[in-house]
Amino acid sequence: MMEKEITIYDLAKILAISPATVSRALNDHPAINAKTKSLIAEKAAELGYRSNTFASHLRTRKTNTFGVIVPRLNSNFMSTVLAGMEEVANNFGYNLLISQSLESEIKEQANARTMFNSRVDGLLVSVAYDTESFEHFSTFISRNIPVLFFDRVMDHPQCGTVVIDNEQAGYDATSHLLDQGCRRIMHVTGDTRRNVYAHRLEGFKRALAGQNLPLDNQLILQTDLSQEAGRMVAAQIDQMQEKPDGLFIANDLCAAVCMQALKEMGHLVAADIAIVGFNNDPVSQVVSPQLTTVYYPGYQMGKTAMTTMIGQLTGTKSPDNSEAIILRSELIIRRSSIRVGDF
Amino acid sequence: MMEKEITIYDLAKILAISPATVSRALNDHPAINAKTKSLIAEKAAELGYRSNTFASHLRTRKTNTFGVIVPRLNSNFMSTVLAGMEEVANNFGYNLLISQSLESEIKEQANARTMFNSRVDGLLVSVAYDTESFEHFSTFISRNIPVLFFDRVMDHPQCGTVVIDNEQAGYDATSHLLDQGCRRIMHVTGDTRRNVYAHRLEGFKRALAGQNLPLDNQLILQTDLSQEAGRMVAAQIDQMQEKPDGLFIANDLCAAVCMQALKEMGHLVAADIAIVGFNNDPVSQVVSPQLTTVYYPGYQMGKTAMTTMIGQLTGTKSPDNSEAIILRSELIIRRSSIRVGDF
DNA sequence: GTGAAAGCGCTAACAG
DNA sequence: CTGTTAGCGCTTTCAC
Secondary structure, three states: OOOOOOOHHHHHHHHOOOHHHHHHHHOOOOOOOHHHHHHHHHHHHHHOOOOOHHHHHHHHOOOOEEEEEEOOOOOHHHHHHHHHHHHHHHHOOOEEEEEEOOOOHHHHHHHHHHHHHOOOOEEEEOOOOOOOOOHHHHHHHHOOOOEEEEOOOOOOOOOEEEEEOHHHHHHHHHHHHHHOOOOOEEEEEOOOOOHHHHHHHHHHHHHHHHOOOOOOHHHEEEOOOOHHHHHHHHHHHHHOOOOOOEEEEOOHHHHHHHHHHHHHOOOOEOOOEEEEOOEOOOHHHHOOOOOEEEEOOHHHHHHHHHHHHHHHHOOOOOOOOOOEEEEOOEEEOOHHHOOOOOO | OOOOOOOHHHHHHHHOOOHHHHHHHHOOOOOOOHHHHHHHHHHHHHHOOOOOHHHHHHHHOOOOEEEEEEOOOOOHHHHHHHHHHHHHHHHOOOEEEEEEOOOOHHHHHHHHHHHHHOOOOEEEEOOOOOOOOOHHHHHHHHOOOOEEEEOOOOOOOOOEEEEEOHHHHHHHHHHHHHHOOOOOEEEEEOOOOOHHHHHHHHHHHHHHHHOOOOOOHHHEEEOOOOHHHHHHHHHHHHHOOOOOOEEEEOOHHHHHHHHHHHHHOOOOEOOOEEEEOOEOOOHHHHOOOOOEEEEOOHHHHHHHHHHHHHHHHOOOOOOOOOOEEEEOOEEEOOHHHOOOOOO
16 A cells, blocks of 8 residues: 655665766756656656655755735735736745634734744745734744745834735825715725735825815725725724715725615615725626726736746846836726716 | 854853753743743743754754645634634644645645655645545655645545535525525525535535525626636626526625625615625625625634644544534525515 | 764765 | 666564
8 A cells, every 4th residue: 555655775775876876967966967867757757756845845954835924815805916927936846834813913923933833935825814023024034044025014124015006096096086976975994004005095185185175084994805904894884974975995895885885775876875895896786877987916926026036046146136026007987987968 | 243043052161051951841841840941931931042943853853843834824714714723722832834726726736845855744735626535645644744625625544624504505505595585596606626616506506406496507697706706707797588586606706896896786675686695705894785695604723623623643543534524504584685564 | 861873865075 | 888886764573
């Protein structure tokens, strides 16, 4: 049943050559005769030889594995990013060790420790809601293991980042609502310790300021952007004396639920209240009216992050030469926010 | 900058004891004095010692890592399953090596090879659309590495499976439509080489047969269940002479898009055509009308699969004692299929 | 309860 | 172009 594992020593003995030659041949070392190479490769295949990566890693101190820490796996955006990362990593012969922080810094620290102990060659992180400290990443930095943040990033001189221009996206979304004649716009955001939400909020503010509109703090709601939050926002709007005529929610699923709830309460989407979401989640296309949103290039972000990481590791880029890559995002205008013609 | 890695030899030297004792203490070996244990643990923590997993794996031939191969990472269902797996694995100190087959058997084989070379302790797989051969998994079996299938499974005497009762779910969904008075029900399915689609179809057929309704092959559409497919199905229905009055689509996102398209073409959902989806994707709750669907316990499936795998590995279950675990799924009735009252 | 010593399978000087 | 040799850091018999 249990077949015996065959090693380079077995191959060496059978072929009457040295293990070193076998090792070199298998690694396609230039100094080895092409004939011996193919001879060895053949025999290896025949006997079902597989390299013992641990022995190899033990020597080389490289694992060919990247750690990835994300807040949650089960969001459309994140799984799209991961899909992009996986594709690139796979092409370059790297593996991915994936774990989720479940939006908790504590868990994130534990994940980071596991990654560290697993001796990943590099770490890609999108931080949790409540992460404050950089501490759990500094162990990597001090051992020269590259750390790259994507989407929800931390600011650190030695870490690259891959993001979209959230400020501009927030500005565009808000400006669109202003263009539609909205004058009382509510913004539903997440934890503003996170760049993605903070910057969207800044963009929101800049757009209002551009029209000399006052900033009403009552109209800025910090939530967890869950579906539940969407329902609560709708209930709150329903109760308000002076209702907003525009609504910019930093997450599609939350926005979709909120829109649904508002409709049930008798509000007319677009006419009464124009709505813009964020992410271009599949959900945004199947709600009615279809949801105006910001296209968020998740797959591209994953590919870019991984490419950057590999580039850094293979020395194309110096490891302490951090860089910030900004991907293009784009406002997608759909029916939920079209009011022109109502005037 | 680059801190030196500290080993059990360093600890041994500093504490003037043998490396063997350090190793045993760190692994909580019973034969070691509690005092020496804590002394060693303390020093280890102080110096930032981390176990070199490769050296350890090289000796023990265990990796504490499971491989997971899924068709795609970026589906709500799959990422939910993965989230469940990750939680359990993490609790038991295992890591996850995740890769996607992108619905291609070729890629799946490559993934399996990588997993094999990475010497995963076990493999969890949900197979691709077009997978026919078991070949790429038999290498695992012959080396006694447990292989467990979940959701999209293969039949093999030595592999456990975790699934829902797709036949029953298909039956329930169809029966519900029949209960609503539908007599001409269309079923949109995926590749019927896959158990999940084949069984739902069987349930569909059984429900019709229970009412002595004829089986019209024109009303069974095999598609890839994409959003695009949803649009095509709607177009096709729109063109039909005798239109179906019920529609059972084996995927929520596809169903949601189809429903949307039908509405735009002027068809009345529920009244003209009652619709049932599958998966309880978030999308199903935000479309209007809300979509009747089958709740698919993804998180639970991930947890169960992982628990089973770990149980098998730790010897609770004999490895060649395959088992089939069937999780409960549940029809969730919403507005898209309610016609009672229209008569 | 602790130590000595061998070896897991591979790679990389170094030597020829 | 190929071989010799010495570890990588850990676990684990076998002693004491």
